Amino acid sequence: MGLLLTGSVLQVSCQNKSKNSKEAVSNQEDVSYIKEIDAAFMKEHIFDYEKNPTQFVYKGNKPAVIDFYANWCGPCRQLAPKLERVINSYNGEIILYKVNVDNNRELAARFAVESIPMVLFIPIGDTPYQTMGNLPEATIKEYIEKILPKKN
Numbered sequence: 001m002g003l004l005l006t007g008s009v010l011q012v013s014c015q016n017k018s019k020n021s022k023e024a025v026s027n028q029e030d031v032s033y034i035k036e037i038d039a040a041f042m043k044e045h046i047f048d049y050e051k052n053p054t055q056f057v058y059k060g061n062k063p064a065v066i067d068f069y070a071n072w073c074g075p076c077r078q079l080a081p082k083l084e085r086v087i088n089s090y091n092g093e094i095i096l097y098k099v100n101v102d103n104n105r106e107l108a109a110r111f112a113v114e115s116i117p118m119v120l121f122i123p124i125g126d127t128p129y130q131t132m133g134n135l136p137e138a139t140i141k142e143y144i145e146k147i148l149p150k151k152n
Contacts, residue, residue, distance in 0.1 A: 033062075034084060034096045039106045046097065046122075049110050058122055063147040064095045068111065068118040070102050075134035076117040083119070086140045094144060123147035 035041075043050065046059055046066075058064070067083055069076035080098075087096040101108040101116060111118070121129040121143040129143055 033092050033094065034087065034098070036098045036100070037066075038099075038104050039110075042097075042099075042107060056122075056128055058124065058128075060095065060122070060124070062093065062095050063124060063144075063149070064097060064120075064122040065144070065147075066097045066099060066120040066122065068099045068101050068108065068113045068120075069116055070100060072102075073116050079117045079119075079134045082135070082137045082140060086137060086144060090144065090148075093148065119143075121147045124149060 037046070044059075046064065047056055048059070051057075065083065065087065067076075067080065069080065071077075083096060087094055099107050101113055107113075111120070115132050117132070117134065119131045119135065121131070123146070126147075129146065131139075131143065135143075
């Protein structure tokens with residue numbers, strides 16, 4: 001798929017294993033640029049990995065962040081509000097997609113998610129950046145700045 005792996009930002013993460021929990025991952029605001037997605041939405045709106053199995057071809061018109069998480073994962077619950085705060089601060093310039101790996105095993109397998117949280121930072125027309133673990137807010141902002149379109 002050609003993702004840029006960035007091991008230098010590896011923080012605390014959970015191994016991808018199934019546990020049942022009714023805990024909410026965060027107090028997600030109802031805003032249009034934060035969306036919980038599944039494989040069908042991914043293929044239609046973000047990346048059709050069946051049509052383009054060897055290269056990430058982003059379908060979106062705004063940079064995006066995909067948060068792969070599970071409700072039972074402590075680092076995921078710690079990361080979620082930080083991601084949402086940072087995304088909200090950009091007032092709709094970036095979209096945050098959330099993928100619950102327990103409910104979306106096809107996506108977790110396709111993106112080789114073995115440890116969570118795993119986050120993809122997706123620029124327009126370029127290779128996504130992949131990170132793992134509970135990132136500090138400053139690091140999230142650094143990655144956001146990398147995926148924003150360059151202003152002249």
